[in-house]
Amino acid sequence: MSGYYQLQRALLLARSLSGVAESHGILCGLLCGGATLGTQSWFDHVLGNEGSGCDAPRETLDLLAQIAEETVRAMDDAEAPFLPLLPDDDEPVSERAAALVDWCEGFLYGFGNNGSTDLCEFSQEGREFVSDLKEITRMDVLSLEDDEENEVALSELMEYIKAGTLILREEVCAPKSFSGGLH
Secondary structure: OOOHHHHHHHHHHOOOOOOHHHHHHHHHHHHHOOOOOOHHHHHHHHHOOOOOOOOOOHHHHHHHHHHHHHHHHHHHOOOOOOOOOOOOOOOOHHHHHHHHHHHHHHHHHHHHOOOOOOHHHOOHHHHHHHHHHHHHOOOOOOOOOOOHHHHHHHHHHHHHHHHHHHHHHHHHOOOOOOOOOOO
16 A cells, blocks of 8 residues: 555645545545545545645645555455555554544544444444444543553554454445546
8 A cells, every 4th residue: 555654745745634544544434434435525525625626736636546546455355455554663652553543533534424324234343343433532642652562552453443444344335436536
């Protein structure tokens, strides 16, 4: 998947109000909410351009489209493992945990903005996952130490989020296309 830092640069160029992790979380939430709206919808959420995305540099739009395609492929193809787009493992635990919180907030935003998502339609496991994401967004991560215990906890949380995301994606929709180019 395209890199966290590459997207960070592109979003800065586009003056996006969303960070990388939050942006990717929005995409994943839209997809797990059953979105078939096309990339333009994600662009609008991330870039805040209410409809066009025309103000963003072409490289940003191209990169967003590439990430959307890669994310759909990873969610729908067992051979292409899904990963939330987060800082590299060599970054401090507190920075990676803060990005994970941002990703969860973005996911919940995208999931809730689908408009047709009713949690009653999900399995107990799916409902619990959404509830757990809400709890994760309340974590105090700024004071986390870079130690083995926090590293293991963050790794376990990442695995849970990866699995839960794929479970929701599977429950909501048999693999669907997330297409629709730039307008």
